[in-house]
Amino acid sequence: MAIKERMSGNEAVSYAIKQINPDVMPAFPITPSTEIPQMVSTYIANGEIDTEFIPVESEHSSMSAAIGASAAGARTLTATSSAGLAFMWEELLLAASNRLPIALALVLRTLSGPININCDHSDGMGARDTGWIQIYAENNQEAYDNFIQAYRIAEHKDVKLPIMICQDGFITSHAVENIELLEDEKVKNFVGEYQPEEYLLNPGKPISVGPYAVTNYVMEGKKNQLIALENAKQVILDVAKEFAGISGREYGFFGEYKTEDADYIILLIGSAAGTAKDAADQLRKEGVKAGILKLRVFRPFPAKEIAQALKNCKAAAILDRCESYNTNGGVLGSEVTAALYQNKIMIETVNYMYGLGGRDFTVEDARGVFEDLRNIVEHNAAPEQFKYIGLR
Amino acid sequence: MNQEIEIRWHGRGGQGAKTAALLLADVAFKTGKYVQGFPEYGPERMGAPITAYNRISDDRIRVHSNIYDPDYVVVVDETLLHSVDVTAGLKKDGAIIINTAKTPEEVRPQLNGYEGRVVTVDARNISEEALGKYFPNSPMLAAVVATSGVMGKEQFLKEMEASYKHKFAKKPEVIAGNMKALEMAFDAVGC
Numbered sequence: 001m002a003i004k005e006r007m008s009g010n011e012a013v014s015y016a017i018k019q020i021n022p023d024v025m026p027a028f029p030i031t032p033s034t035e036i037p038q039m040v041s042t043y044i045a046n047g048e049i050d051t052e053f054i055p056v057e058s059e060h061s062s063m064s065a066a067i068g069a070s071a072a073g074a075r076t077l078t079a080t081s082s083a084g085l086a087f088m089w090e091e092l093l094l095a096a097s098n099r100l101p102i103a104l105a106l107v108l109r110t111l112s113g114p115i116n117i118n119c120d121h122s123d124g125m126g127a128r129d130t131g132w133i134q135i136y137a138e139n140n141q142e143a144y145d146n147f148i149q150a151y152r153i154a155e156h157k158d159v160k161l162p163i164m165i166c167q168d169g170f171i172t173s174h175a176v177e178n179i180e181l182l183e184d185e186k187v188k189n190f191v192g193e194y195q196p197e198e199y200l201l202n203p204g205k206p207i208s209v210g211p212y213a214v215t216n217y218v219m220e221g222k223k224n225q226l227i228a229l230e231n232a233k234q235v236i237l238d239v240a241k242e243f244a245g246i247s248g249r250e251y252g253f254f255g256e257y258k259t260e261d262a263d264y265i266i267l268l269i270g271s272a273a274g275t276a277k278d279a280a281d282q283l284r285k286e287g288v289k290a291g292i293l294k295l296r297v298f299r300p301f302p303a304k305e306i307a308q309a310l311k312n313c314k315a316a317a318i319l320d321r322c323e324s325y326n327t328n329g330g331v332l333g334s335e336v337t338a339a340l341y342q343n344k345i346m347i348e349t350v351n352y353m354y355g356l357g358g359r360d361f362t363v364e365d366a367r368g369v370f371e372d373l374r375n376i377v378e379h380n381a382a383p384e385q386f387k388y389i390g391l392r
Numbered sequence: 393m394n395q396e397i398e399i400r401w402h403g404r405g406g407q408g409a410k411t412a413a414l415l416l417a418d419v420a421f422k423t424g425k426y427v428q429g430f431p432e433y434g435p436e437r438m439g440a441p442i443t444a445y446n447r448i449s450d451d452r453i454r455v456h457s458n459i460y461d462p463d464y465v466v467v468v469d470e471t472l473l474h475s476v477d478v479t480a481g482l483k484k485d486g487a488i489i490i491n492t493a494k495t496p497e498e499v500r501p502q503l504n505g506y507e508g509r510v511v512t513v514d515a516r517n518i519s520e521e522a523l524g525k526y527f528p529n530s531p532m533l534a535a536v537v538a539t540s541g542v543m544g545k546e547q548f549l550k551e552m553e554a555s556y557k558h559k560f561a562k563k564p565e566v567i568a569g570n571m572k573a574l575e576m577a578f579d580a581v582g583c
Contacts, residue, residue, distance in 0.1 A: 117433060171430075178426050
């Protein structure tokens with residue numbers, strides 16, 4: 001039976017790591033993800049797991065060491081946030097292009113400047129073109145559940161790609177909330193042993209990792225990487241289905257809350273989804289058909305599925321928690337509207353920017369967004385394409 | 393108690409307001425409640441004003457925002473009354489619990505016209521008597537539990553003893569003093 005507990009998001013991910021007992025964890029501390037290597041190294045010091053912990057001098061090195069360990073054939077992970085992820089930039093691309101199924105616990109935090117330690121999605125979204133799988137959590141439960149599913153997706157023979165398991169810095173990483181944990185044995189059986197097909201420490205089948213490719217091979221390498229990411233879609237769904245079997249908790253590319261008959265839908269990522277659901281419930285009581293689409297899998301991007309989920313609503317708000325400085329909206333705003341256009345779904349949309357540097361997002365804020373959408377539809381108001389929420 | 397209560401803590405970095413909020417989440421969880429305990433981080437340093445929050449509910453909690461209309465406010469350091477609007481949004485049928493040697497009548501003029509219940513607890517005196525040192529968070533935790541009625545005294549003390557045994561596994565000598573501080577504060581509030 002499920003174990004009822006209470007813990008923070010960082011504790012939840014660390015607990016999942018303990019239950020998985022991976023082979024190698026290189027890490028360098030950075031707020032707000034520091035607790036994860038701290039807790040994991042405590043588990044190691046107490047003899048509860050036998051993961052090899054490598055203290056390094058920077059994130060450039062932690063990801064480099066993770067690449068080396070993973071290429072050698074070890075089940076590998078690290079954790080970081082913000083500038084730490086930015087400092088891994090070059091290595092993130094190497095991990096993905098060398099098809100190394102590394103797991104990264106990303107605790108989302110803004111990027112400078114101004115320097116700030118609080119949550120937004122600048123770090124995760126900034127890494128959107130690095131070839132990693134990215135899965136985002138609303139709360140501690142999802143962070144835990146997603147981490148337990150991570151290696152099954154990343155290590156699958158049709159995928160073999162690194163995976164980021166993301167949660168909102170402080171908002172979930174440092175908030176103690178109720179959670180249901182799985183028994184150690186169940187997790188162990190679900191995740192299974194890692195058996196890489198090819199790895200450096202296999203004298204019977206020598207390979208080379210990361211050699212120079214002449215122009216004749218580069219495009220094919222990149223295309224193969226893309227195929228792997230496309231394959232990940234089915235694997236993510238298959239793993240989620242199997243996970244539901246042991247946990248009773250269901251996951252897909254996104255979570256839909258009262259969207260089926262909704263006139264107005266807010267699409268967003270992360271902890272603000274719960275807040276927006278409370279707003280949707282309030283509005284439903286007032287006779288407004290409001291719904292929430294919470295994106296869980298951002299890479300690979302489920303474009304067609306999102307378009308289908310939005311096709312029957314009158315207007316949708318797309319909420320971005322990072323500025324992309326293209327002067328035409330945020331990351332989700334651009335990608336979701338492109339998905340709608342490609343699928344010939346011509347609903348009204350407004351792209352909002354919210355929660356930068358930890359700016360609070362409240363039930364009232366979410367109600368205000370729904371109010372905007374109603375105005376556009378009921379009064380035929382011309383939608384402002386790109387708005388900030390809570391800007392002073 | 394209400395279906396959901398919201399508590400806002402005001403303290404200074406290093407006084408343990410965040411720890412107290414997490415401990416409250418811990419004990420409320422043990423009584424079968426859904427809980428949230430979370431800090432709001434600014435530029436952290438010893439002595440800077442900090443805020444922490446609790447939600448305690450019979451139903452699953454989905455909202456992830458700060459608390460603007462709390463049922464209860466706890467002020468761990470009375471010097472904050474000069475610099476922070478501690479009663480902002482505080483519900484009239486709720487209460488503010490302040491760590492001070494003064495009476496409620498004496499501090500009320502500093503509360504921006506707050507008309508609800510004012511509870512004062514001399515956490516310094518209690519802590520120094522029970523622990524021989526000034527750690528205000530244990531007495532303030534007991535005071536907010538007593539004032540809000542989140543749980544009864546016996547259950548609270550029993551769960552706190554278990555929490556302290558876990559938290560202070562490496563220094564069990566401080567458990568008895570903390571337990572005494574909790575009981576003294578609980579009784580001082582007298583609910």
